[in-house]
Amino acid sequence: MYTADLTDAIALRGGVVRTSALRGLGATASDIRRAHRAGEIMRLREGVLALPSADPDVRDAARHRGEVACVSALRRAGVWIFDPLNPTRAVHALHVWVGGSGRRHRHGPCACITHNDAGTSGFGSTSIVLALVQVARCQGAECFFAAFESAWHRGLLTRRMRKEVRAGLPASMRYLVDLARPDADSGLESLLRLRLHRIGITLQTQVWIAEIAGRVDFLLDGILILETDGRENHDGPSRRHQDLLRDARTAALGFDTLRFDYAMVIHDWPVVEAAILARRRVLGSRLGRMAGVLR
Numbered sequence: 167m168y169t170a171d172l173t174d175a176i177a178l179r180g181g182v183v184r185t186s187a188l189r190g191l192g193a194t195a196s197d198i199r200r201a202h203r204a205g206e207i208m209r210l211r212e213g214v215l216a217l218p219s220a221d222p223d224v225r226d227a228a229r230h231r232g233e234v235a236c237v238s239a240l241r242r243a244g245v246w247i248f249d250p251l252n253p254t255r256a257v258h259a260l261h262v263w264v265g266g267s268g269r270r271h272r273h274g275p276c277a278c279i280t281h282n283d284a285g286t287s288g289f290g291s292t293s294i295v296l297a298l299v300q301v302a303r304c305q306g307a308e309c310f311f312a313a314f315e316s317a318w319h320r321g322l323l324t325r326r327m328r329k330e331v332r333a334g335l336p337a338s339m340r341y342l343v344d345l346a347r348p349d350a351d352s353g354l355e356s357l358l359r360l361r362l363h364r365i366g367i368t369l370q371t372q373v374w375i376a377e378i379a380g381r382v383d384f385l386l387d388g389i390l391i392l393e394t395d396g397r398e399n400h401d402g403p404s405r406r407h408q409d410l411l412r413d414a415r416t417a418a419l420g421f422d423t424l425r426f427d428y429a430m431v432i433h434d435w436p437v438v439e440a441a442i443l444a445r446r447r448v449l450g451s452r453l454g455r456m457a458g459v460l461r
């Protein structure tokens with residue numbers, strides 16, 4: 167087999183292949199040696215070959231005889247991954263699925279997290295469904311919930327896939343799928359909604375307010391607007407002006423607004439929660455007084 171045909175065959179299979187699969191296509195040991203000497207292919211470990219152009223994460227996973235998995239697979243698919251800055255979660259390590267009976271292969275230097283979910287792993291990346299189930303067990307409820315909503319928002323989850331994810335979760339986490347929505351614009355919205363749900367607060371999401379011809383992130387008790395700023399970078403003064411203008415216009419309609427940014431939701435949650443609860447109490451008593459006047 168010509169070297170070009172050999173590398174084409176590997177490229178067709180995602181850049182990583184078992185030697186035995188190549189032999190099955192008719193490549194001889196000397197064909198493979200020749201391609202290797204020419205630097206056209208690399209040996210990742212005994213019996214596993216790759217193109218030098220193959221994705222580095224896919225290559226490292228293949229060194230474990232596994233697939234890129236969990237948070238790593240979702241990140242590759244463009245799904246938002248919550249980074250709680252918790253070193254024990256190892257959210258930035260390469261997560262690899264080595265199959266149910268996968269042996270622990272190591273390579274140096276290696277900081278990978280291996281997963282042993284049932285099934286037989288190949289090379290490449292796990293399915294979105296499996297990756298989400300892995301995230302739930304590996305990273306916990308918040309990371310899972312934000313990733314699930316992000317994947318759904320990006321059109322990566324059909325109804326059937328959502329059911330499969332739900333079935334794969336521990337029973338205690340299935341409510342997260344039931345709570346999830348496809349319209350969360352940012353992971354920050356997902357986290358805010360989940361955290362408030364846990365203290366018994368249900369929000370209306372992406373509420374259209376006709377008088378301002380605009381949509382607000384959340385509405386609580388029909389009167390308190392909650393806005394999250396998930397954007398990494400404000401678009402400068404004009405953005406701030408737009409926000410202030412909008413707050414003034416909704417205030418004129420009788421709404422109250424609280425705004426939170428990424429750092430507040432992630433690092434100062436008790437402050438956010440206290441602000442929402444206190445404002446809710448004040449507005450609740452005002453609503454009560456108004457109801458009394460109207461009666």
Ligand SMILES: [Zn+2]
Pocket residue numbers: 235236237261279281300301304305
């Ligand atoms: Zn993991």
Ligand SMILES: [Zn+2]
Pocket residue numbers: 226230272273275276277278
């Ligand atoms: Zn590794």
